Structures are given as C-alpha cells and as structure tokens.
Amino acid sequence: MSRRFLYLVERNFLVWRKLLVPSLIANLADPLIYLLGLGFGLGALVGNVDGRPYSTFLAGGMLCYSTLNSASAEALYSAFSRLKVQRTWEGILHAPMTITDVVVGEWLWASAKATLSGCAILVVMYGFGFAHGAAPLVVVPVLFAVGLCFSGVALIMTTLAKGYDFFTYYFTLLVTPMGFLSGVFFPLHQLPHAVQSAAWVLPLAHAASLARGLTLGDPMPWPWLSLAVLLAYGVAGVCVAAWIARRRLTK
Amino acid sequence: MLTPPESPAAPRVALPPVCATAAVTNGAANPPPMLRVEALRKLYGGREVVRNLSFSVRRGECFGILGPNGAGKTTTLRCCLGLTYADGGTIELGGLPVPEAARVARYRVGVVPQFDNLDPDFTVTENLVMFARYFDIPGRVARERVPRLLEFAGLADRAKARIDQLSGGMKRRLTLARALINDPDVLFLDEPTTGLDPQARHLIWDGLKRLVAGGKTLILTTHFMDEAERLCNRLCVMDEGSIIALDTPRGLIEKLIEPVVVEVYGEGVAGWAESHARAVVDRLEVTGETAFCYMHDPELLLALTRADPEFKVLRRAANLEDVFIKLTGRDIRD
Numbered sequence: 271m272s273r274r275f276l277y278l279v280e281r282n283f284l285v286w287r288k289l290l291v292p293s294l295i296a297n298l299a300d301p302l303i304y305l306l307g308l309g310f311g312l313g314a315l316v317g318n319v320d321g322r323p324y325s326t327f328l329a330g331g332m333l334c335y336s337t338l339n340s341a342s343a344e345a346l347y348s349a350f351s352r353l354k355v356q357r358t359w360e361g362i363l364h365a366p367m368t369i370t371d372v373v374v375g376e377w378l379w380a381s382a383k384a385t386l387s388g389c390a391i392l393v394v395m396y397g398f399g400f401a402h403g404a405a406p407l408v409v410v411p412v413l414f415a416v417g418l419c420f421s422g423v424a425l426i427m428t429t430l431a432k433g434y435d436f437f438t439y440y441f442t443l444l445v446t447p448m449g450f451l452s453g454v455f456f457p458l459h460q461l462p463h464a465v466q467s468a469a470w471v472l473p474l475a476h477a478a479s480l481a482r483g484l485t486l487g488d489p490m491p492w493p494w495l496s497l498a499v500l501l502a503y504g505v506a507g508v509c510v511a512a513w514i515a516r517r518r519l520t521k
Numbered sequence: 522m523l524t525p526p527e528s529p530a531a532p533r534v535a536l537p538p539v540c541a542t543a544a545v546t547n548g549a550a551n552p553p554p555m556l557r558v559e560a561l562r563k564l565y566g567g568r569e570v571v572r573n574l575s576f577s578v579r580r581g582e583c584f585g586i587l588g589p590n591g592a593g594k595t596t597t598l599r600c601c602l603g604l605t606y607a608d609g610g611t612i613e614l615g616g617l618p619v620p621e622a623a624r625v626a627r628y629r630v631g632v633v634p635q636f637d638n639l640d641p642d643f644t645v646t647e648n649l650v651m652f653a654r655y656f657d658i659p660g661r662v663a664r665e666r667v668p669r670l671l672e673f674a675g676l677a678d679r680a681k682a683r684i685d686q687l688s689g690g691m692k693r694r695l696t697l698a699r700a701l702i703n704d705p706d707v708l709f710l711d712e713p714t715t716g717l718d719p720q721a722r723h724l725i726w727d728g729l730k731r732l733v734a735g736g737k738t739l740i741l742t743t744h745f746m747d748e749a750e751r752l753c754n755r756l757c758v759m760d761e762g763s764i765i766a767l768d769t770p771r772g773l774i775e776k777l778i779e780p781v782v783v784e785v786y787g788e789g790v791a792g793w794a795e796s797h798a799r800a801v802v803d804r805l806e807v808t809g810e811t812a813f814c815y816m817h818d819p820e821l822l823l824a825l826t827r828a829d830p831e832f833k834v835l836r837r838a839a840n841l842e843d844v845f846i847k848l849t850g851r852d853i854r855d
Contacts, residue, residue: 277654284651285642357638363604364632365655365703366624520605521565 274367278375279382281362282348286383297390301336305329305394308455320457320488326400330482331454333391333409334416334474340387341417342445344380345424346437352376353428359519369519373512377425377504381417388413395485406485412497416477419500422507423473429514453478473503553616555580555707555738556601562609563596563762570596572762574610580706583729583739585749585756587845589854593762594742595635598709601740602632615706628656631700635711637692641684645676645695648684649702656703666702673731674698675724690721697728708732710741714748726751746841760849770841778839778847779803779815783822786811787832797825808851815839 286293309325319327352358359372389410395401427440449455451465452474458466469475476496483490490496554577563571571593578584586594599605601612603623612619617626640648646667653663671677674694679687687695693713700708713729714722722745729752733739743749749756750770757767766773774780783802785794787810794812799805801822804815814822819836826834 274655280654281640281651284647288642356641357636358640360634361638361640361652362655364602364627364630364634364700365652366627366657367655368624 272371274371275375275378277367278362278372279379282375282379282383294390297336297340297387298394300339301332301387301391302394305332305391305398322486325398326486327457327482328455329391329395329398329400330486330488331478333388333395333413333481333485334477335449335454336391337384337388337413337416338420338445338474338477341380341384341419341421342424342441344383345376345421346428346431346440347434349376349380349425349428350431350434350437353515354431363519369516370512373425373429373508373515377418377421377508377511380421380424381414381504384417384421385410385414388416392485401485409481409484412477412480412484412500415497415500415504416473416481418504419473419477419507420504422504422511424507425511426507426514429511429518448472448474451475473500476500552580554578554613555615556584556740557613558597558601558610559612560610561597561600561607561612563593563600563605564608570762571600571607574759574762574764576757576764576767578707578738578740580738581733581736582754583733583741583752585753586740586742586759587744587746587749587756587841588742588759589744589849591854592759592849594759595711597759598711598740598742602627602630602709628703629706631703631705631708633693633696633700633708633710633713635715637696639684639692639695639699643684644680645671645682645684645687646680648695649699652699653702658703663702666704670698670701673701673728688721690717690724693717693721693725694728697725701732705737707738707740710739712742712744714743714745722748746845750841758845758848765848766844773844774839774841777844779817780839781816781819782837782839782843783814783816783819783826784811784835784837785814785826785832786835787829790832793829793832797829798822801825806846806851813843815843 305325305328309328313324313328316324318324362372363369392401392406392409395406424440427437431437451461451469452458452472453469454474458469458475461469476499479488479490480493480496482488483493556578558577559575561571561574562569574593574597586597588594596605600607601614601619603614603620603626606620614623614626615629617623619626640651643651649667649670650660650663653666654660667680668677671680674697676691676695676698679691684692697713710729714725717725726748729739729741733752739752741752753770755767755769756773757764758773759765766777768776785798790810790812791807794805794807794814798812798814802814802816806813806815816822823834823836826832
C-alpha cells in the first residue's frame with residue numbers, strides 16, 4: 271500500500287486549517303449545548319443513572335456520539351462536495367493518484383477530524399470534573415477507531431449518493447435510531463432483553479461501552495471485541511466505498 | 522521525458538526489451554509515438570460509443586480530435602488517461618501500457634478537463650502547490666515553479682485570489698497552468714476554449730502555441746474549426762465513435778472538399794438552387810434559406826446569381842468547417 275492517500279489528508283488539513291476557529295467552535299459548542307441542556311436539564315429530573323449523575327453518564331455517551339456525528343458529517347457532506355459538487359476528486363485523479371488513494375485519504379481524514387471532536391468532549395469532561403487523572407486519555411485512540419468505523423460506513427453512502435438529500439435517510443433511518451439503541455442517552459439495560467442483544471450488533475453500542483469504560487471506569491463486557499467490531503465496520507465500509515467509487519468514477 | 526543513456530559500443534549483444542526501446546528512442550529517425558491507440562472499443566450499456574479506433578500521436582505535435590457532441594471524443598481521452606476502461610484494443614501512453622500503468626504514465630501528463638475542477642477551497646497559488654503534491658513534488662519545488670506558471674497564464678497579479686474571484690477565461694488559464702505544474706511531456710485538453718469569449722480564446726491559443734513551440738505534445742478535442750486549423754499539426758474527425766478522416770488541416774481541405782464555396786441567401790433560394798445552380802456546381806446543400814454551392818470554378822454560378830439580384834452572395838475559400846459539415850452532416854447533435 272502506498273502512502274499517497276496522505277496527500278488527500280494533507281489537502282483536507284490545509285483547507286481545515288483555514289477555517290480553524292469556526293470549526294473548533296462548532297466542535298465544542300454543539301456537544302456542550304447537548305451536555306448542558308440534556309445533562310443538567312434532564313439530569314435534574316432523572317437523578318442518578320447507574321450510580322452517578324445523569325450528566326456524567328451522558329458525557330460518556332456524548333464522547334462517542336460527537337465523534338460519530340463529526341465523522342459522518344465529514345465523510346458524507348464534505349466528501350460528497352469534493353466528489354460531485356466541486357469535482358475535487360476528479361481533478362486529483364488526473365494526477366498520478368488512484369481512487370483507492372482518494373477514498374482512503376478521505377476515510378483517515380474524517381476519522382482524524384472526528385477524533386478531535388471527541389477530544390473536545392473529553393476536555394469538557396475534565397472541565398466539569400467528570401474525568402480525572404491520565405487514565406481517561408486512553409480513550410483517544412479508541413475515538414479514532416470510532417471515527418474509522420463511522421466514516422467508513424458513511425463513505426458507502428457518499429459514493430452511492432446522487433445528492434445531499436440522500437444523507438437525510440442515513441441519519442433518520444440509521445444514525446438516530448442507533449443512537450437510542452446503543453446506550454448513548456440512557457443505559458442499554460433499560461431496553462427489553464431481545465433489543466439489548468440486538469443492540470450489540472451495532473457498532474455504537476461497542477463505542478459507548480468502551481468510552482464509558484475508559485473514561486468513567488464502568489465495566490466493559492468485551493473491550494477487545496468491541497474495538498475489533500469498530501475496526502471491522504470501518505475497514506469493511508471503506509473497502510465497499512472504494513469499490514463503489516471505482517464503479518462510479520470509471521464509468 | 523525518456524532520456525536513455527549513451528548507448529555503448531556493444532551493438533551485437535541482444536538487448537533486453539527496455540534497452541531496445543531506448544535504442545529506438547536514440548535513433549531520432551523514428552521515435553516511438555507519445556500516444557498509440559489501436560482498435561479501441563468502448564461500450565456504454567451495450568451501445569458502442571468508440572468503435573475500433575486507431576491513431577497515434579507523435580512527440581512534439583499538436584493533434585486534434587474533432588467531432589460533434591457525442592462523437593466519443595471525451596470518452597477516447599478518458600480511456601487514454603486510464604480514467605475509464607476500454608472494452609477492447611490497446612493504448613500506450615509515453616511508452617507505458619494503459620490502463621495497466623496509467624497511474625505511472627500520468628506523472629508525465631497534464632490534463633485540462635472539459636469542466637474546470639479547480640479546488641475552490643484554495644487560492645490560485647495554493648491550487649498549483651497542492652496539485653504538485655499529488656505528483657510527489659515537494660512544496661518548496663512547487664512554490665518555485667508557481668511564478669513562472671502564473672506569468673505564462675497571465676495571472677501573475679492574481680496569485681492570492683480566490684477561485685470564485687476569477688473569470689471563466691482566468692479559470693481556464695489557471696487550469697492550464699495547473700496541468701503544467703509537473704512539467705509534462707504531453708497535455709490532454711478537452712475542449713479547452715469552450716464557453717470563452719474571443720479574447721480569452723486567443724489568449725489560450727497563444728499559450729498552447731508556445732507550448733508546442735517549446736516541444737510539448739498536445740492532444741486536444743474541440744468543435745471549433747478555427748481552433749483546430751490554427752493549432753493542430755494533424756487532426757482527425759470523429760463521428761459516432763469512429764475516425765472518419767485523419768490528415769493535416771490543409772490536407773483534409775484539399776482532399777475532401779471542393780476548393781470554392783459560394784453561399785447564396787434569400788427567400789426562395791431552395792427552388793432557385795435546384796433549377797439553376799444544381800447544373801453548374803459540383804455539390805449543393807440547401808438549409809433553410811441558404812444554398813451552399815461547392816465547386817472548382819465559380820464563374821458560371823456567379824454569372825447566374827447576377828441575374829437574380831434579390832439573392833445575397835458570398836464567395837469564399839473552402840475551410841475546415843465545410844469539411845466537417847460534409848463529413849458529419851448538418852443535423853443537430855445533442
């Protein structure tokens with residue numbers, strides 16, 4: 271495997287750097303609003319969850335959800351702009367780059383950007399005193415795996431899409447239900463037994479389990495399996511996306 | 522460019538294939554072509570859009586591909602660049618097989634696509650520097666090349682402009698500059714001046730002429746006959762996926778068409794042309810209220826038109842457009 275995909279990462283990084291301030295504000299503000307609104311507002315009604323304040327519980331879930339959202343937005347909307355609207359991919363393919371280089375570059379870039387969004391939540395968790403010491407930092411590489419997972423899957427949608435509208439289905443039919451089935455906003459054990467078992471097929475349940483385990487010290491049923499599930503989804507996603515992109519662009 | 526080492530005095534030894542190629546390159550008499558296309562076929566959904574196409578482009582020439590919309594020009598270029606896969610035939614670009622080695626071949630190629638795909642997230646300079654990176658060119662080297670390229674493209678004062686601040690002509694010139702960032706041997710240009718005003722078009726033509734004078738090989742598609750006539754050393758006319766003529770612009774005009782054209786306009790010209798002109802011209806075409814009369818000696822016809830002063834008459838030399846129309850017909854292609 272060549273390292274040409276790094277040129278695509280470099281390109282996206284250079285563009286991102288130009289919009290650094292609004293980008294970082296969005297990264298921080300959006301999850302912060304959720305944490306404050308849901309965590310403290312709803313938390314006052316809910317009281318303790320699994321033996322800790324709801325806001326702390328929610329922060330652990332938001333760590334993943336924010337990473338997921340950032341990975342999806344970058345791999346769906348931004349990548350699709352570059353694929354279709356701006357024809358950026360087309361231009362790059364006139365150079366000695368392959369479609370695989372481009373798709374893998376987008377995948378890694380979206381994952382890196384998503385990791386940053388997750389880290390923003392981690393900073394907030396430290397700020398509110400939900401996380402302590404150095405141990406929670408282990409979650410950072412796991413956030414990258416969460417990014418790889420969801421940007422890989424999102425790239426399938428991107429390479430299939432005819433327009434931006436298509437992504438609404440992805441969010442409405444997949445991401446949002448998955449959010450409620452994966453223990454992000456409330457514990458998984460609130461769900462009926464059958465649904466709980468099914469939820470473990472979803473990568474977000476594994477992501478949430480790892481995130482709470484590593485930052486809050488919750489028990490993790492299968493940490494290595496969870497990591498493997500995230501990576502498997504991501505790698506499978508990017509492989510399928512590259513295959514679809516090849517079919518689409520070499521037509 | 523392939524720069525073979527000085528061949529040592531060992532001509533009797535059987536050379537491996539690579540050296541054999543180099544030896545041929547050394548013999549300036551017959552260098553291998555920059556692009557060789559043989560029996561190329563391409564299907565779209567069962568429809569054959571490129572049919573058994575063969576041509577080759579010599580190093581240093583400007584080769585034009587003319588044809589109406591949908592003739593298969595863009596598809597042919599995309600096959601040659603390895604951006605789409607042919608259903609039959611062989612392609613060799615800069616001595617490398619395409620699509621197998623297309624990526625490597627593209628290190629020596631510049632592309633000006635039909636629709637601009639400049640990076641709108643970057644400035645003019647950043648577009649050039651970033652594009653160089655895709656060719657493994659270090660940023661420092663790319664930045665050194667930028668001023669000359671912007672000078673060439675007439676964009677020296679726009680180095681820091683955003684892409685959306687450029688006019689259509691400036692964008693085309695920047696795309697051309699971008700295609701030169703890797704100092705390519707060969708440039709592929711797909712309708713490089715479509716949509717530009719005459720001033721902008723002439724600027725592009727000047728640039729392309731300088732490139733050919735500087736030894737670059739150009740392969741361009743166009744449906745502007747004056748563009749082809751001005752720029753191309755040789756050109757082919759494509760229609761419905763096949764090459765129907767291939768020669769120098771002058772050769773095409775001399776071989777394929779009568780030298781003189783008289784256009785007669787006016788109401789009722791169709792009937793007049795049939796009853797009066799048909800007998801004294803070599804070939805006659807009537808569209809709407811214009812009769813195109815093709816012939817070697819126009820004197821008889823001109824005498825006839827003087828008898829009907831209500832018609833307007835234009836006498837001119839045959840040009841490439843006449844060849845094109847003769848070969849591809851007058852029907853609209855969409």
